Amino acid sequence: MNRQQILDLYDWAAGVCFRHPERGEVLTALVKTLHPPGHAEHDLRVCEDCVVAIEDARRETAARTGGTYEPGHVGEAST
Template sequence: MERQQILDRYRWAPGICFRHPRKGQVPTAVVGLHPQAADEREVRGCEDCVIAMEDMRREEAARVGERYTPGCLGECSK
């Protein structure tokens, strides 16, 4: 699957990337949740981080012989 096809599986909104805060406001997607006291906060990532994380998920799925489906960072159980 090509980069843009993976990115199209996410909802994008302006935000601060958890790995690249110096970039300022950029298009970001939810890549996880971080518990903050009793509330949960969204962890958001930029396009490059989403692709890097999807690459890691794809490689792990191949390594353990599981099916890889892109597009659910922050929502998948794995």
């Protein structure tokens, strides 16, 4: 899959990437909602560059370990 095909698998909204907060508000995808004890829930969001980087890492890990790689599941537990 190319970059745009991978990005199209995600829902995008304005937000701050947790890996690049210095970029300010950009298009981001929700990765996970954290529920820290005693605090309000917090959405963990990543920018387009990070989605692609994380997907690349997931694909490489699957290839190295003989696992299955299916794009579009950043933030979900690996199987």
